[in-house]
Amino acid sequence: MKTLEFCNGVLKLVDQTKLPTEHKIVELSTYEEIADAIKTMIVRGAPAIGVTAAYGIVVAANSINISSTEQFFTELKKACDLIKSTRPTAVNLFWAVDRVYNKAVFNMDKPIDQIIKIIEAEACLMEKEDIDSNRAIGKFGNELIKENFTILTHCNAGALATCDHGTALGVIRSAHEAGKNINVFADETRPYLQGSRLTVWELMEDNIPVTLICDNMAGHFMKEGLIDCVIVGADRIALNGDTANKIGTYSVAVLAKENNIPFYVAAPISTIDFSIECGDEIPIEERNSDEVTHIKGVRIAPEGIKVRNPAFDVTPNKYISAIITDKGIIYPPFNENIPKYKD
Numbered sequence: 001m002k003t004l005e006f007c008n009g010v011l012k013l014v015d016q017t018k019l020p021t022e023h024k025i026v027e028l029s030t031y032e033e034i035a036d037a038i039k040t041m042i043v044r045g046a047p048a049i050g051v052t053a054a055y056g057i058v059v060a061a062n063s064i065n066i067s068s069t070e071q072f073f074t075e076l077k078k079a080c081d082l083i084k085s086t087r088p089t090a091v092n093l094f095w096a097v098d099r100v101y102n103k104a105v106f107n108m109d110k111p112i113d114q115i116i117k118i119i120e121a122e123a124c125l126m127e128k129e130d131i132d133s134n135r136a137i138g139k140f141g142n143e144l145i146k147e148n149f150t151i152l153t154h155c156n157a158g159a160l161a162t163c164d165h166g167t168a169l170g171v172i173r174s175a176h177e178a179g180k181n182i183n184v185f186a187d188e189t190r191p192y193l194q195g196s197r198l199t200v201w202e203l204m205e206d207n208i209p210v211t212l213i214c215d216n217m218a219g220h221f222m223k224e225g226l227i228d229c230v231i232v233g234a235d236r237i238a239l240n241g242d243t244a245n246k247i248g249t250y251s252v253a254v255l256a257k258e259n260n261i262p263f264y265v266a267a268p269i270s271t272i273d274f275s276i277e278c279g280d281e282i283p284i285e286e287r288n289s290d291e292v293t294h295i296k297g298v299r300i301a302p303e304g305i306k307v308r309n310p311a312f313d314v315t316p317n318k319y320i321s322a323i324i325t326d327k328g329i330i331y332p333p334f335n336e337n338i339p340k341y342k343d
């Protein structure tokens with residue numbers, strides 16, 4: 001099944017905490033369950049979080065048993081606030097919730113059952129748009145990939161992180177579909193292991209040659225001349241191109257620059273936060289220390305150890321060679337070129 005599927009008021013998600021050893025589907029029929037699935041990373045990846053959140057608002061709207069429009073909107077806003085409180089960094093979450101809520105507000109004069117139908121159609125459209133965006137990112141990004149390239153990626157910016165195809169992995173998939181002989185190196189991506197659990201699984205399913213490495217091996221392979229370019233996804237991009245992505249992305253970008261390797265960010269325009277000037281304004285989620293002290297429930301560090309666990313870091317724009325979007329490739333100077341994409 002796809003990463004997510006909405007049918008008859010129920011949201012089905014592939015449980016990404018269980019992959020690759022177990023392929024479990026969870027069925028969620030309340031918005032509180034959907035908020036919890038985002039928080040606990042049953043679903044993860046900026047675009048997938050966004051579309052999940054959009055369906056969460058639809059589920060919330062369906063559950064509100066009130067005939068006054070004013071009260072309906074009070075309850076709907078409560079659901080929006082809960083869903084927005086789940087994870088702070090990926091702007092797609094806020095973008096998606098606001099888009100669905102604003103659609104409802106715009107149609108406020110209509111009967112409630114009609115408003116619900118309108119916002120369900122909007123969420124479905126967002127799902128479809130996400131797939132189209134990823135295909136477009138793949139098409140543009142493919143132009144940067146040459147025959148026999150080895151591409152390093154970090155975290156999972158694949159079909160699992162989106163509604164299908166992926167962003168960074170979308171570029172890789174499109175190059176593979178175009179018949180190019182390419183190889184992928186995937187960082188395991190400590191502490192949550194999105195690389196070893198999800199990225200390599202996805203690529204193996206598609207028969208795309210992939211090699212798993214530990215995060216601290218990336219510099220070695222770059223220096224050895226084995227990596228031709230790096231492609232990563234993004235959770236939030238500021239107006240000047242500074243990019244928040246999975247923790248460890250910044251280190252990979254610095255290593256890429258040191259070794260004269262192009263470093264590309266692949267993301268839809270909806271990942272650009274046009275309201276912030278630079279990366280300092282991006283909130284960084286700090287997650288539970290267990291993710292660092294334990295692997296699959298097994299303790300690997302002493303009891304009582306102090307831990308820091310930021311889930312994302314910000315890569316300054318000077319390390320980014322280009323941003324591959326669904327509307328085209330954006331090159332530096334980003335502070336001049338990114339604002340041109342605001343509609």
Ligand code: MRU
Pocket residue numbers: 044045046047090154155156157158161162166167168194232233234235245246247311
């Ligand atoms: O914590 P996660 O797994 O949600 O983080 C995911 C990433 O950092 C991805 O690279 C990003 O969301 C882009 S996914 C297309």
